[in-house]
Amino acid sequence: MMAVQDKNKAVVLLSGGLDSATVLAIAAQQYDCIALSFDYHQRHAAELDAARALARRHACEHRIIRLDAGVLAGSALTDADIEVPEHGGDGIPVTYVPARNTVFLAHALAVAEVAQASDIFIGVNAVDYSGYPDCRPAFIEAFQRMANLATRAAVEGQLIRLHTPLIELSKADIIRLGVGLGVDYAQTVSCYQADAEGRACGVCDSCRFRQAGFKQAGVADPTRYRTS
Amino acid sequence: MMAVQDKNKAVVLLSGGLDSATVLAIAAQQYDCIALSFDYHQRHAAELDAARALARRHACEHRIIRLDAGVLAGSALTDADIEVPEHGGDGIPVTYVPARNTVFLAHALAVAEVAQASDIFIGVNAVDYSGYPDCRPAFIEAFQRMANLATRAAVEGQLIRLHTPLIELSKADIIRLGVGLGVDYAQTVSCYQADAEGRACGVCDSCRFRQAGFKQAGVADPTRYRTS
Numbered sequence: 001m002m003a004v005q006d007k008n009k010a011v012v013l014l015s016g017g018l019d020s021a022t023v024l025a026i027a028a029q030q031y032d033c034i035a036l037s038f039d040y041h042q043r044h045a046a047e048l049d050a051a052r053a054l055a056r057r058h059a060c061e062h063r064i065i066r067l068d069a070g071v072l073a074g075s076a077l078t079d080a081d082i083e084v085p086e087h088g089g090d091g092i093p094v095t096y097v098p099a100r101n102t103v104f105l106a107h108a109l110a111v112a113e114v115a116q117a118s119d120i121f122i123g124v125n126a127v128d129y130s131g132y133p134d135c136r137p138a139f140i141e142a143f144q145r146m147a148n149l150a151t152r153a154a155v156e157g158q159l160i161r162l163h164t165p166l167i168e169l170s171k172a173d174i175i176r177l178g179v180g181l182g183v184d185y186a187q188t189v190s191c192y193q194a195d196a197e198g199r200a201c202g203v204c205d206s207c208r209f210r211q212a213g214f215k216q217a218g219v220a221d222p223t224r225y226r227t228s
Numbered sequence: 229m230m231a232v233q234d235k236n237k238a239v240v241l242l243s244g245g246l247d248s249a250t251v252l253a254i255a256a257q258q259y260d261c262i263a264l265s266f267d268y269h270q271r272h273a274a275e276l277d278a279a280r281a282l283a284r285r286h287a288c289e290h291r292i293i294r295l296d297a298g299v300l301a302g303s304a305l306t307d308a309d310i311e312v313p314e315h316g317g318d319g320i321p322v323t324y325v326p327a328r329n330t331v332f333l334a335h336a337l338a339v340a341e342v343a344q345a346s347d348i349f350i351g352v353n354a355v356d357y358s359g360y361p362d363c364r365p366a367f368i369e370a371f372q373r374m375a376n377l378a379t380r381a382a383v384e385g386q387l388i389r390l391h392t393p394l395i396e397l398s399k400a401d402i403i404r405l406g407v408g409l410g411v412d413y414a415q416t417v418s419c420y421q422a423d424a425e426g427r428a429c430g431v432c433d434s435c436r437f438r439q440a441g442f443k444q445a446g447v448a449d450p451t452r453y454r455t456s
Contacts, residue, residue, distance in 0.1 A: 092380045099338035106334035110327035138376040146370035150362045151424045152320045
């Protein structure tokens with residue numbers, strides 16, 4: 001096994017949910033990871049506790065970046081006045097957070113350049129997802145292209161690679177992959193309105209994709225649900 | 229004159245320097261502006277006082293977004309251990325701040341989407357500038373392309389336009405344009421190491437471009453220099 005100091009560094013966006021926990025497990029096989037989480041005044045701040053536990057498990061550096069209140073606004077996830085719906089319905093749902101992945105990846109790019117990392121991992125998925133525009137392959141490709149025009153590192157030849165290992169996987173595939181890598185999904189919080197202890201509602205979009213994924217994967221669902 | 233409520237909204241990145249003050253004056257002719265400044269623990273925080281005064285003069289909404297310490301790191305502008313040089317020298321200077329314009333524009337995109345603005349103004353300049361990669365036209369074009377894949381607004385047809393009215397102008401041209409629009413350059417702070425009162429060093433890259441610009445424009449330089 002390679003010693004930690006021989007690995008290249010990578011920045012991994014870690015929300016604390018099922019997808020990003022799997023991505024961290026994938027990235028940690030090959031890279032010395034800096035996990036990056038964001039406190040953006042999200043309704044489901046319990047995911048940050050989950051992120052802390054996941055980063056600790058991988059013994060990787062973990063930074064929680066606090067975004068100014070009101071930056072990621074106008075969403076059911078950040079505005080207490082907008083209710084999290086039980087069914088997504090048509091189109092892009094109210095849980096969409098304006099420009100969230102752009103803001104997250106911009107921070108990841110800044111951290112990567114200072115840490116001399118050329119690799120950024122993000123757990124976007126374009127199969128079992130909520131239809132957010134900034135989860136699509138075309139967005140990721142355009143961000144990478146922009147990033148490689150943005151930095152001194154890129155000008156000097158150290159190009160950025162965005163890794164999206166889950167992008168074409170179903171939720172069940174992601175779970176099977178993660179179980180194989182030893183991910184403890186009991187540590188993860190996916191629910192859009194998890195309570196302070198990280199217990200899930202069981203009815204939001206994110207809970208429904210997760211439940212269906214465990215069922216299809218034939219893996220026992222370790223999620224703690226709150227009894228309503 | 230149009231009433232304020234008839235104007236479209238625009239987000240204007242306002243550092244408080246000469247360039248962004250000119251951009252705000254240009255944008256304010258046509259748009260109802262939201263000026264956006266960043267407290268990123270910069271050495272020259274006096275520019276934020278300048279930004280406040282400029283926004284007040286245009287009676288526009290002004291938001292100062294506080295970035296987490298350590299996000300925009302690894303630069304002479306944010307790290308007290310790296311000295312601001314008197315001459316830029318070859319290549320990209322140590323005053324380059326990793327991924328700064330990407331982080332700033334990502335926030336501008338988030339604010340624009342929530343405010344239902346389709347226009348973002350940024351005072352980048354590729355003529356009399358310090359050679360920063362994220363001031364080049366190719367970077368701006370790539371950011372706009374990415375932004376138009378990132379948001380719900382774009383998916384629904386409200387595309388983002390990035391305006392860079394200064395990009396091909398010399399510093400002297402910018403000053404002439406601004407004087408014509410009534411910009412009071414005495415209110416602006418460009419120096420990379422301005423003191424708390426906004427007084428300039430007179431020797432850094434930014435000061436030298438500014439001084440030369442006033443001279444070439446034949447405009448009296450209103451900059452307050454500190455006597456060393």
